Structures are given as structure tokens and as C-alpha cells.
Amino acid sequence: MNHLWNLIRKELKELLTPASVISIIVVAVVFASMGGMIGSETEKLEELPTIGVINGDDDGSSDYYDVAYDYMQGIYGSSSDRIIGFSSDFDDVDSILKEMDERGVYIVLAFDADYSNDIAAGGQGIINVYWGEVRTGAFGAVSTYIVDSLISGINTETAAGIVGGEEKLFPVHSNNFTMFNGKIYEKTTPSDISSALQSQSILMPILIMIIITMIGGMIISSMGNEKENKTLETLLTLPVKRTTIVSGKLIGSAIAGLIFGIVYLVGMYFYTNSMSSGSLSLSSLGLTLSITDWGIVAVVIFLAILSALGICMILGAFVKNYKAAQTLTLPISVLAMIPMFVTMFTDFSTLPAVFQVILFAIPFTHPMMIMNNIMLGNTLMIWAGLGYLLLFSMVTIYITVRIYRSDILLTGLVRKKGKKSIFSIFSRARD
Amino acid sequence: MADALVVRDLSKRYGDHLAVDNVSFSVKEGEIFGLIGPNGAGKTTTLRIISTLLTMTSGSVSVCGNDMRTDADGIRKCISYLPEDAGAYKDLTGRSYLNFMAGFFTGGSDTEKMVAKGIGIANLGERIDSKVSTYSKGMMRRLLIARAIMPGPKLAILDEITSGLDVMNAFEIRDVVRNIAKDGVSVLLSSHNMFEVDQLCDRIAMIDNGKMILEGTPSELKERFGVDTVEEVFIRAAVKR
Ligand SMILES: Nc1ncnc2c1ncn2[C@@H]1O[C@H](COP(=O)(O)OP(=O)(O)O)[C@@H](O)[C@H]1O
Numbered sequence: 122m123n124h125l126w127n128l129i130r131k132e133l134k135e136l137l138t139p140a141s142v143i144s145i146i147v148v149a150v151v152f153a154s155m156g157g158m159i160g161s162e163t164e165k166l167e168e169l170p171t172i173g174v175i176n177g178d179d180d181g182s183s184d185y186y187d188v189a190y191d192y193m194q195g196i197y198g199s200s201s202d203r204i205i206g207f208s209s210d211f212d213d214v215d216s217i218l219k220e221m222d223e224r225g226v227y228i229v230l231a232f233d234a235d236y237s238n239d240i241a242a243g244g245q246g247i248i249n250v251y252w253g254e255v256r257t258g259a260f261g262a263v264s265t266y267i268v269d270s271l272i273s274g275i276n277t278e279t280a281a282g283i284v285g286g287e288e289k290l291f292p293v294h295s296n297n298f299t300m301f302n303g304k305i306y307e308k309t310t311p312s313d314i315s316s317a318l319q320s321q322s323i324l325m326p327i328l329i330m331i332i333i334t335m336i337g338g339m340i341i342s343s344m345g346n347e348k349e350n351k352t353l354e355t356l357l358t359l360p361v362k363r364t365t366i367v368s369g370k371l372i373g374s375a376i377a378g379l380i381f382g383i384v385y386l387v388g389m390y391f392y393t394n395s396m397s398s399g400s401l402s403l404s405s406l407g408l409t410l411s412i413t414d415w416g417i418v419a420v421v422i423f424l425a426i427l428s429a430l431g432i433c434m435i436l437g438a439f440v441k442n443y444k445a446a447q448t449l450t451l452p453i454s455v456l457a458m459i460p461m462f463v464t465m466f467t468d469f470s471t472l473p474a475v476f477q478v479i480l481f482a483i484p485f486t487h488p489m490m491i492m493n494n495i496m497l498g499n500t501l502m503i504w505a506g507l508g509y510l511l512l513f514s515m516v517t518i519y520i521t522v523r524i525y526r527s528d529i530l531l532t533g534l535v536r537k538k539g540k541k542s543i544f545s546i547f548s549r550a551r552d
Numbered sequence: 553m554a555d556a557l558v559v560r561d562l563s564k565r566y567g568d569h570l571a572v573d574n575v576s577f578s579v580k581e582g583e584i585f586g587l588i589g590p591n592g593a594g595k596t597t598t599l600r601i602i603s604t605l606l607t608m609t610s611g612s613v614s615v616c617g618n619d620m621r622t623d624a625d626g627i628r629k630c631i632s633y634l635p636e637d638a639g640a641y642k643d644l645t646g647r648s649y650l651n652f653m654a655g656f657f658t659g660g661s662d663t664e665k666m667v668a669k670g671i672g673i674a675n676l677g678e679r680i681d682s683k684v685s686t687y688s689k690g691m692m693r694r695l696l697i698a699r700a701i702m703p704g705p706k707l708a709i710l711d712e713i714t715s716g717l718d719v720m721n722a723f724e725i726r727d728v729v730r731n732i733a734k735d736g737v738s739v740l741l742s743s744h745n746m747f748e749v750d751q752l753c754d755r756i757a758m759i760d761n762g763k764m765i766l767e768g769t770p771s772e773l774k775e776r777f778g779v780d781t782v783e784e785v786f787i788r789a790a791v792k793r
């Protein structure tokens with residue numbers, strides 16, 4: 122235990138230098154502002170979505186419904202087949218949702234029974250806008266931009282067409298109903314929800330990616346240094362167990378990784394707080410994490426860091442010097458980038474099975490999705506991910522220890538005719 | 553006198569290359585034993601096997617009565633290994649490096665004693681509190697020798713300890729090694745500098761291409777070949793084969 126602490130302290134001293142801490146803060150700031158840019162760009166990337174229309178406005182005159190409908194037809198032009206008449210009652214939410222599901226339509230505008238009458242009487246005609254289940258991920262949610270502009274166009278058209286009545290600037294009012302996680306949220310748009318989820322959907326993947334890449338680069342470099350200076354060789358001849366040396370390196374770097382993680386979390390916390398004023402909070406959606414949930418999040422992050430360190434120590438074992446170490450950091454950053462982009466831009470549950478399997482196999486996917494999985498109650502993904510991470514980190518650590526007990530650490534891979542001796546770590550190992 | 557190190561029929565194969573070929577020798581207590589030979593002869597490989605860093609292909613090694621195959625842990629308790637061209641953790645000062653290393657051998661006030669001993673051997677004056685990244689080659693070598701000696705090993709294994717050093721530094725380092733042996737520590741060192749081993753070693757073994765070609769005291773060997781220097785002994789022996 123004493124030896125272990127001695128090694129951990131050394132590792133921390135080596136990793137937590139002022140230079141490394143400063144560079145981490147700089148990168149955190151850069152990435153955080155990138156997250157903000159991505160978030161604001163999402164609104165403009167829409168094409169005209171298929172839209173369902175329910176005309177509840179069938180008693181009395183329905184003139185103003187026709188105005189709105191004609192306007193929409195005009196906007197959609199040649200793609201007006203994307204405007205689909207719904208047969209559900211305008212106020213029967215269950216039936217509307219069911220029909221949306223059956224027809225694969227994501228947005229429905231339901232015109233109120235008194236729509237035209239209200240407008241004619243100088244009041245506001247009501248349009249209820251129903252949104253299907255919100256997808257997680259930055260670009261998962263169809264933005265409300267198109268519908269907002271449709272409604273405002275209908276407002277303008279209708280206002281211009283009001284004859285005889287009092288002039289009114291906004292004769293139409295829309296109410297949003299959004300399905301999320303199996304529940305209906307009133308006065309809420311998908312944008313509201315996805316921006317509330319943004320810290321999980323965007324910041325978490327970025328955060329994990331940075332931590333993994335940084336800490337991975339650092340440990341591989343430190344292995345390169347140890348090889349170059351022969352300090353590793355020296356360490357291995359001391360009366361210290363190989364498992365202690367490996368654990369010291371792993372735990373020391375894992376602690377450094379967690380410290381960096383906290384630096385980022387704090388930075389991003391302030392960043393998101395300053396950005397998300399006025400939007401929905403997670404707790405208003407009923408999405409809060411209990412102490413146990415936070416515990417699971419922490420364990421998953423820790424295991425992912427451990428897995429990264431395991432991979433890096435295996436890669437680092439083959440590194441000859443500091444320079445060679447730099448190039449070997451690439452595989453680990455790529456492994457962290459892939460799940461970052463995928464979790465940021467798509468929803469795991471909608472991906473083809475092949476990609477799901479690949480993503481699942483990358484250990485860093487799990488900490489990136491863990492918050493959403495907990496909030497949305499994807500119990501299977503949580504526990505399967507946790508189990509996989511546990512297995513993965515154990516296996517990498519086991520391999521690392523075997524390498525530390527073999528010649529490979531000092532000699533690299535020696536080629537024999539026909540067979541590479543990487544398998545020799547399992548046969549010729551000694552303690 | 554008991555043998556600090558016994559090496560019997562040691563061979564090491566890297567893939568298809570036989571780097572050490574049936575080497576046998578022993579080092580007595582308090583003796584300075586030199587492995588000499590040109591670059592690539594197999595000196596470092598031999599020292600690494602004895603230091604428990606590499607596995608042997610065949611043969612046997614026993615250090616202070618501990619067998620390599622069954623008790624590598626026991627061997628690590630009684631050796632100190634100084635790799636060729638080694639360095640230290642660059643962000644540490646000389647003192648904190650010694651402190652860190654001492655932590656693996658003792659605890660409490662004994663650590664302080666051990667570090668004090670190390671600082672004495674290193675003899676770096678005030679510079680012991682400078683970062684090791686600012687050390688010259690000679691200073692670094694002194695620090696590392698101090699590190700190797702301060703725990704009081706039974707066998708010190710030193711790989712090319714003076715390589716790359718200037719005359720003054722090399723001279724001082726050799727002096728340090730002599731003093732170690734006077735204190736009863738056995739020393740196994742390697743060198744490709746024939747003059748150095750002549751000066752320093754009680755006994756030497758010459759290896760070339762992984763094979764041991766000669767063993768004896770420097771004067772014995774010079775006499776046997778009727779020459780004045782160990783260098784000439786080596787040349788003669790190498791040509792004869
Ligand atoms: N990791 C390795 N893989 C393959 N061959 C090696 C390796 N290390 C050393 N050798 C070879 O083994 C021989 C002995 O090397 P070494 O013990 O370093 O010699 P010396 O220390 O006497 O200069 C050399 O021919 C060298 O090329």
C-alpha cells in the first residue's frame with residue numbers, strides 16, 4: 122500500500138504540471154464555445170417536413186381555415202403532398218398521437234372548433250401543434266423553426282384577409298404539445314426540450330472526448346518518457362510487485378483524469394448557465410438525477426477512464442521513446458471522437474444495428490450516453506454498458522499486467538518466423 | 553567466500569537471434585566483476601536477465617542464493633540495477649528523486665537516513681535541490697549511482713556507467729564504484745572500455761557475439777597472452793577464434 126501511494130504521488134506530480142493544467146483549461150474553453158456554435162446552427166438546417174392537418178373548424182363558416190390551408194399549400198408548392206389530412210378529432214389527443222405513429226408523421230396542426238368564429242369575432246383562432254417523440258442528440262429534434270414561420274405566415278395572411286372586422290395583428294394563436302419520453306408536455310416545443318438536454322447531448326460527449334484524449338495522450342507520453350529515461354526499467358527491478366507498479370500508474374493517471382474532468386465540468390457548468398437563460402430547465406421536465414444516479418454516472422466515467430488508460434498502457438508498452446509516443450495517441454483520440462460525433466448528432470436508438478454494436482463496443486460511448494440513458498430510463502443500456510465497461514477495463518488491465526511481466530515492455534515485439542510473439546505474454550510470462 | 557551471483561549456461565534468444573550463448577560466470581562477495589566486449593556482444597542482455605527484466609531462454613541464474621525462476625522477488629530485494637544511459641523523472645529535484653526511490657525500501661526515519669546516504673554519494677552540493685532536467689550527464693550519473701547504492705544492495709549491476717562521460721567525471725565515477733566494493737557490495741558492471749575494466753575490475757569476462765571467450769583477473773589474462781593491456785588480450789583472443 123505504501124509503495125502504491127509512493128507511485129501514485131509520483132504519477133500525479135508528473136501529470137499535474139502547471140503547463141498541462143493550463144493547456145487543459147484553454148482547450149476546455151475552445152471546445153465549450155464550439156458547443157455553443159453547434160447549438161445555434163441547428164435551427165437553420167431544415168427542409169419542409171411532412172405535416173398533418175386536422176380541420177376541427179367544421180361548424181359554421183370555415184373561411185379562415187381555408188386561408189391557412191391555402192397559404193400552407195402555397196408554401197409547400199410542388200411538395201404539397203407532404204401536407205396530410207388527418208382523420209382524428211382535433212381534441213382527441215390519444216387518437217392524434219396514434220395516427221401520427223401510424224402515418225409516420227411528426228408534426229400535426231389541429232385547428233380548433235371555433236377557429237374561424239373566434240377570428241371573425243375579433244379574438245384569436247387557436248391552432249394546437251402536436252410534436253412526436255423528441256429524439257435526443259443535438260440534431261435529433263426537428264427544429265420548431267419551420268412551424269414557427271408557418272404560423273406567423275398564417276397570421277399575416279389571415280390578418281390581411283379579415284374583412285369588415287377590427288384590424289388585428291395576430292389573429293392566430295398556437296399551442297405546442299410535445300411528446301417526450303412517453304409523456305405530453307404542454308406549452309413546450311421540441312427545441313425547448315433539446316436545449317434543456319443540450320448539456321447532456323453535446324457537452325457530455327465533448328467533455329468525455331477531451332478527458333479521454335488528454336489523459337490518454339499524457340499516459341502514453343509518460344510511458345515514452347519512462348522508456349527513454351529508463352526509469353521504467355529501474356522501477357521494474359525494485360522490490361515492488363508488478364501489479365503495484367501497474368496500479369500506481371493507472372490510479373495516478375485516473376485521479377489526474379478525474380481532476381481534469383472536474384475542471385471541465387465546472388467550466389462548462391458556468392458556460393451553460395450563462396447560455397441557457399430563458400429556456401426550459403431539466404427539472405421542469407421531471408428530469409433530475411438522484412444521488413444513486415450521480416453515483417452511476419461517476420462509476421461509468423471512472424470505468425471509461427480506466428479503460429482508456431488500459432488501452433494506452435498497452436499501446437505505451439510498445440513505444441520506444443517520447444517522440445514515438447506522440448503518434449500513438451491518434452488511435453485513442455479517434456476512438457473517442459467517433460462516439461462523440463455520433464452521440465452528438467444522432468440518437469443511438471435510431472441507428473442501424475451494426476452501428477449500434479460498433480458504438481456499444483467502444484467503451485467511451487457509454488459515459489457519453491449515460492446521463493440521457495438514466496434520464497430516459499433506458500435501464501438495459503445502463504446496466505449492459507456498465508457491465509461491458511467493467512469487463513473491458515478488467516481485460517485491458519489484465520493484459521497490461523501480463524505485458525509488464527513479460528519481455529515485451531523492454532524489447533517490443535520480436536518477430537519469429539511465421540509467428541509474432543505477442544502471444545508470448547500469455548505463455549512466457551513470469552512474475 | 554560465498555558467491556553473490558552464479559550464472560550457468562545462460563542463453564537468450566530474440567526471435568531467431570541468439571544474443572547470449574551459453575554464458576557461465578560467478579561473482580564473489582565484495583568483488584568487482586566486469587563484462588567486456590564490443591557493442592552488440594550481449595552485455596546489456598545478460599545484465600537485464602540478471603536484473604529480472606528479461607526472461608532467459610535457457611540456463612540458470614542465482615543471486616544471493618535466490619533462484620531466478622522461482623524467486624525473482626527475492627532477487628529484486630538484494631540487487632540494484634543501473635541501466636545504460638538512464639535518466640530520472642525530469643520534474644523532480646535530485647533530492648525528491650532519492651526520496652521517491654528510498655520509499656520503496658524503508659519507511660519513517662530510516663528513509664531520511666537512506667536519502668542522506670544517497671546525497672553523500674551523489675556529492676552534488678546545492679544542486680541536489682535543482683531539477684534533474686538541469687543536470688549535466690556527469691551529475692545525472694552520480695545521482696543515479698547514489699540511488700543504486702543507498703539501499704545497500706548485495707549486488708550492484710551497472711551497465712556502461714562511464715559511457716559518454718568526460719575524463720574527469722569518468723574518473724570520479726570509477727572512484728565511487730571502488731568505494732562501493734570496499735563496503736562489501738559485489739559489483740557486476742559492463743563496459744566496452746578495456747582500459748576502464750583493467751583499472752577497476754578484480755575479474756573480467758570477455759564476451760563477443762553472445763559467447764564468453766575468456767575469464768580471469770586482468771593481470772592473469774595479460775600474462776597468459778604476454779601483452780601489456782587488456783585491449784590487446786581481447787584482440788588476440790578474438791583473432792584466435
Ligand atoms: N529487443 C531486441 N530485439 C532483438 N534483438 C535485440 C534486442 N535487444 C538487443 N538485441 C540484439 O542482441 C544483441 C546483444 O545486444 P546487447 O545485449 O544490447 O549488447 P551490448 O550491451 O553488449 O552492446 C545485439 O546483436 C542486439 O542487436
Ligand SMILES: [Mg+2]
Nearest residue numbers: 595596636712
Ligand atoms: Mg549495452
